Amino acid sequence: MAHEAETDESARADETRDVVTGADGAPAPQGEGSAEPFQRRVVSFVRRSSHLDDRMQRMWDENAPEFLLSIPNGGRDLSVDPDFRFTTGFVRREWGNDHPLIVEIGTGQGENIAAAAARDPQTNYLALEVYDPGVAHTLLKAGNGKLHNLRIAQVNAPELFAVMEPGMLEEVWTFFPDPWPKMKHHKRRIVQPALAHDVHEALRAGGVWRIATDIDDYALHVHEVMDSAPGFVNDGTREVSLAVEHVGKGDAGRAAELPHAMFRESERFDGRVLTNFERKGLDAGRTIHDFTYRAV
Numbered sequence: 001m002a003h004e005a006e007t008d009e010s011a012r013a014d015e016t017r018d019v020v021t022g023a024d025g026a027p028a029p030q031g032e033g034s035a036e037p038f039q040r041r042v043v044s045f046v047r048r049s050s051h052l053d054d055r056m057q058r059m060w061d062e063n064a065p066e067f068l069l070s071i072p073n074g075g076r077d078l079s080v081d082p083d084f085r086f087t088t089g090f091v092r093r094e095w096g097n098d099h100p101l102i103v104e105i106g107t108g109q110g111e112n113i114a115a116a117a118a119r120d121p122q123t124n125y126l127a128l129e130v131y132d133p134g135v136a137h138t139l140l141k142a143g144n145g146k147l148h149n150l151r152i153a154q155v156n157a158p159e160l161f162a163v164m165e166p167g168m169l170e171e172v173w174t175f176f177p178d179p180w181p182k183m184k185h186h187k188r189r190i191v192q193p194a195l196a197h198d199v200h201e202a203l204r205a206g207g208v209w210r211i212a213t214d215i216d217d218y219a220l221h222v223h224e225v226m227d228s229a230p231g232f233v234n235d236g237t238r239e240v241s242l243a244v245e246h247v248g249k250g251d252a253g254r255a256a257e258l259p260h261a262m263f264r265e266s267e268r269f270d271g272r273v274l275t276n277f278e279r280k281g282l283d284a285g286r287t288i289h290d291f292t293y294r295a296v
């Protein structure tokens with residue numbers, strides 16, 4: 001466990017270097033033929049060294065056998081073996097039923113997915129998170145709440161979507177993804193056309209991808225990726241004005257002077273509890289952008 005949750009401060013401080021990393025977060029070898037393609041992808045997180053304190057380690061050890069999925073990783077920490085298939089059969093074996101499955105990408109401390117699992121025992125929930133402390137807190141919530149419909153997988157989420165059985169998911173949630181504010185880091189934002197393709201494949205017809213962000217520039221990014229994503233319709237019902245050019249870190253104030261256009265977004269998803277990320281956005285006076293993209 002050599003990495004820790006990127007707190008909102010550290011994520012938003014954005015002090016990472018612009019490197020292409022392997023699935024394990026280490027700089028990928030750049031020499032010709034020195035890495036397979038899936039090792040060279042740009043990932044949406046950086047690894048930091050850390051350890052769990054004794055109490056959290058104990059909680060992890062107690063709860064992991066029931067709630068932490070073992071996903072083949074092809075020998076690469078946080079990765080998913082491209083030959084593995086995440087199927088309805090796997091879900092039936094792990095959850096013990098055929099209930100609808102909702103997946104949250106980047107669950108942080110697990111507040112949302114644990115609250116949803118407690119509220120709705122007839123739905124299965126899967127939390128995807130890379131950082132040990134976030135996984136540990138989610139395991140703790142699952143154990144304390146006896147949330148037998150919740151599982152956690154500690155994987156780089158896009159890699160799991162790449163191996164999912166088509167049409168198997170009810171919903172996908174991505175709330176307050178790491179903003180990667182510097183222009184040169186926008187490519188690290190987790191909402192990307194390739195993930196949109198894989199999420200679309202994994203959703204049943206009529207299933208939805210719910211996204212929320214408090215960063216206007218990320219909202220523009222979501223519209224750019226998703227409003228034209230093949231097979232999705234934007235279910236939004238409210239009109240929101242956004243600058244139509246990107247601004248980088250420290251430059252957000254300039255957005256007001258840029259040309260604006262109207263975009264369609266959703267009302268706040270009432271299935272979402274208020275986490276620190278949303279609260280901090282509200283306290284800072286930022287608009288919360290909610291999106292609902294329906295697979296058709």
Ligand SMILES: C[S@@+](CC[C@H](N)C(=O)[O-])C[C@H]1O[C@@H](n2cnc3c(N)ncnc32)[C@H](O)[C@@H]1O
Nearest residue numbers: 044045106107108129130156157175176178275
């Ligand atoms: C800003 S936090 C938001 C957490 C939570 N959704 C909330 O609203 O409180 C973003 C989370 O996404 C996780 N994350 C980033 N990239 C990820 C990836 N590729 N796979 C899984 N989790 C990822 C980070 O570790 C972090 O915990």
